[in-house]
Amino acid sequence: MSRFLRASLVVLCLASCGGGGNYSAPRQLDDACAILRERPQYRRAMLATERRWGIPVHVQMATIYQESKFIGNARTPHTFALGVIPMGRQSTAYGYSQALNATWEEYQHSAGSRRAKRDDIGDATDFMGWYMDxxxxxxxxxxxxAEAQYLAYHEGRTGYAAQSYLNKPWLVEVAAAVGARSEMYREQLAYCR
Known part of the structure; x- marks a missing residue:
């Protein structure tokens, strides 16, 4: 085998192994302990957020589940004109926390780092902690x-104060599901720590 071919194979192997973060969802999304065992960096990030902002780990986990299913590079779907012409995405929401561009920039100026990234679990949970605090x-x-925090997270604080969610029965159901999942995660976390 030629030197060039061997070098090319080595480079190809290294590139396929180290190409960025693991953005896929953990395998068992209904088991908080399994999620944290599979992704120990999640535990570190969420505990740091709990210490800094006082937002419990189970509330963070339930919100991330609802927003992105723990997929680090999650985006909103594309919209299409006439069903076929791509018109861009539904919103600028991105990452674990599905933070919008403007809100993320506000966080970066107020409490986060200018280099914070929405697809980094530590930055995403810190953002959520800042927002919920x-x-x-x-x-x-x-x-x-978790239920009330999710409504304020989804609608924005002004929308929550104006009770805009009352005109969205589907959102009230989603928030109730976030509350139930938070409670489920809380109970599971009590046994796996």
Whole structure:
């Protein structure tokens, strides 16, 4: 085998192994302990967020599940004109937390690093902690109330204060599911720590 061919194979192997982050979802999304065992970096990130902002791990996990199913590079679907002409994405939401561009930039200026990335679990959970801490302070929400925190997260604080979610029965159902999942994760985490 020629030197060039061997070098090419080595480079190809290395490129296929180290090409960026693991953006796929963990295997068992209904088991908080299994998620954290499979992805120990999630545990570190969420515990750091809990220490910094006071948002419990189970609330973070339930919100991330709803927003991205733990897929680090999740994006909203494309919209199409006439069913075939691509018109861009539904929104600028991206990453684990599905943070919008403007809100992410506000976070970067206020509490995060200018280099923070939405597809980095540590940055994404810190963003969620920052946002939910602000919601707790400005709206009087409990940091452990995943359902109310999710409504404020989805609608924005102004929308939550105006109770815009009351005109969206589907969203109220989704928020209730986030609350139920948060409780399920809380119970599971009590046994796997």
């Amino acid at each position: 602000e919601s707790a302070r400005k709206l009087g929400l409990s940091k452990g109330d």
